[in-house]
Amino acid sequence: MPTVWSHAFVIEETPAPNSYHENSPTEVKITFNSKVDNNLFTIKIYDEQQKEITSQLAEISDNQKEIRLKLPTLDGGKYRVEYYVISSNDGHPVQGSFMFQVADSKAPQDPVDVIEEDGENNNLEEEPSVSNSPKQEIKETSIPNFSEVIIHLMRAIYYFGLLFLIGWILLWRIVKNYANDVKKKYLFWGTIIQMLHLVGLSSVILIQLNIFTINGLSFTPDFPFQTTFGLLWIVSLLMSIFGFLLLFKNQWFDILWLGVIVISKSLNGHALEFEPTILLVITNSIHLITASIWAAGLMFIILFWRKHINYVQSFLPKFSKYAFSSIVVLSITGIFISYFYLEGFDLLFSDRGILLMIKTGIVFLVILVGVMIRSKMKEMQTVDLKRWITLDFILMFIIIIIVSILTYLNPL
Numbered sequence: 001m002p003t004v005w006s007h008a009f010v011i012e013e014t015p016a017p018n019s020y021h022e023n024s025p026t027e028v029k030i031t032f033n034s035k036v037d038n039n040l041f042t043i044k045i046y047d048e049q050q051k052e053i054t055s056q057l058a059e060i061s062d063n064q065k066e067i068r069l070k071l072p073t074l075d076g077g078k079y080r081v082e083y084y085v086i087s088s089n090d091g092h093p094v095q096g097s098f099m100f101q102v103a104d105s106k107a108p109q110d111p112v113d114v115i116e117e118d119g120e121n122n123n124l125e126e127e128p129s130v131s132n133s134p135k136q137e138i139k140e141t142s143i144p145n146f147s148e149v150i151i152h153l154m155r156a157i158y159y160f161g162l163l164f165l166i167g168w169i170l171l172w173r174i175v176k177n178y179a180n181d182v183k184k185k186y187l188f189w190g191t192i193i194q195m196l197h198l199v200g201l202s203s204v205i206l207i208q209l210n211i212f213t214i215n216g217l218s219f220t221p222d223f224p225f226q227t228t229f230g231l232l233w234i235v236s237l238l239m240s241i242f243g244f245l246l247l248f249k250n251q252w253f254d255i256l257w258l259g260v261i262v263i264s265k266s267l268n269g270h271a272l273e274f275e276p277t278i279l280l281v282i283t284n285s286i287h288l289i290t291a292s293i294w295a296a297g298l299m300f301i302i303l304f305w306r307k308h309i310n311y312v313q314s315f316l317p318k319f320s321k322y323a324f325s326s327i328v329v330l331s332i333t334g335i336f337i338s339y340f341y342l343e344g345f346d347l348l349f350s351d352r353g354i355l356l357m358i359k360t361g362i363v364f365l366v367i368l369v370g371v372m373i374r375s376k377m378k379e380m381q382t383v384d385l386k387r388w389i390t391l392d393f394i395l396m397f398i399i400i401i402i403v404s405i406l407t408y409l410n411p412l
Contacts, residue, residue: 019100026070041060045071166289170292194244198240283337298393327363366399
């Protein structure tokens with residue numbers, strides 16, 4: 001199987017990290033394995049006093065895989081290069097930094113050690129060389145831990161809204177024969193879920209734009225229409241807004257809305273950076289739909305249990321079949337997706353791999369809980385049944401949180 005990666009990563013840095021130069025380099029050049037956004041990129045270079053040495057802007061190559069910054073003649077000393085780019089397909093931010101040294105022409109000196117961020121000393125090489133190891137890891141967005149928590153929290157809210165809303169629409173069209181009082185309450189909660197989805201989606205977009213700004217990226221108002229992820233943001237946002245007017249009212253709009261939202265989500269992620277792309281996009285879409293049915297069904301049971309217990313009990317046998325089928329499909333598609341995202345499980349013990357294993361373990365627990373729920377349904381043990389369904393809902397809650405983190409992680 002060919003080597004594939006989720007986000008852009010560096011295959012070449014010039015000057016080489018920790019290199020020593022008798023003469024001033026003429027430019028800084030960073031080459032990536034795949035396209036980066038042609039509007040959202042930056043290279044900055046600082047001297048030992050942390051002063052930026054040039055106000056000139058970086059340029060990008062025609063194939064969008066190389067960014068470079070022309071340098072003025074540098075005095076002797078140590079210099080730090082910082083770069084920040086956005087992966088063109090999935091919109092993930094990637095950044096990195098390295099140091100190099102220029103000899104002092106007035107007072108020649110031996111190369112000195114450069115202190116890395118991790119505190120280790122690395123001797124500078126006497127001759128510049130190119131770093132081109134495909135395994136070189138690139139640091140992702142370097143933002144405070146509190147900010148990372150906020151990012152994951154808002155992404156979790158977005159995923160809750162997304163899954164519940166897709167499933168809520170599907171159940172609305174699948175079940176159909178709702179009593180009037182149940183129908184009224186169902187539509188009320190449908191509106192609440194739509195609000196949750198819109199808040200989550202808007203927050204994720206605004207946070208991402210803020211990250212761009214923090215890292216020195218400037219963008220024009222038309223940039224969403226020049227990037228894959230930006231265009232998908234706009235489409236999803238518009239569909240979310242129009243949904244308040246037409247969802248649950250027109251069957252064909254519901255189908256259109258589901259198709260656009262599911263495909264947009266599947267395209268705006270890791271699948272575009274892997275092969276076979278089309279198959280992975282389709283698999284991601286199926287994975288999302290089946291997860292939504294399971295999530296929405298559990299939410300329906302929890303919300304309607306107290307005041308509509310008779311209706312819930314009549315719904316349970318149908319949901320049990322849907323839930324069992326969903327878990328089977330989720331397991332198959334999840335294993336398939338993980339195999340490609342983890343390079344045939346070569347990255348199983350990376351941060352992403354560990355989270356995937358935890359998620360898989362929880363899915364296994366969900367299957368066991370599902371068996372218990374079916375058993376309690378046959379025995380008509382209502383109290384125990386609710387407890388097991390609540391546990392199933394909690395496990396689903398944890399899985400969604402893990403997914404919100406997984407979709408932001410680089411699997412390298």
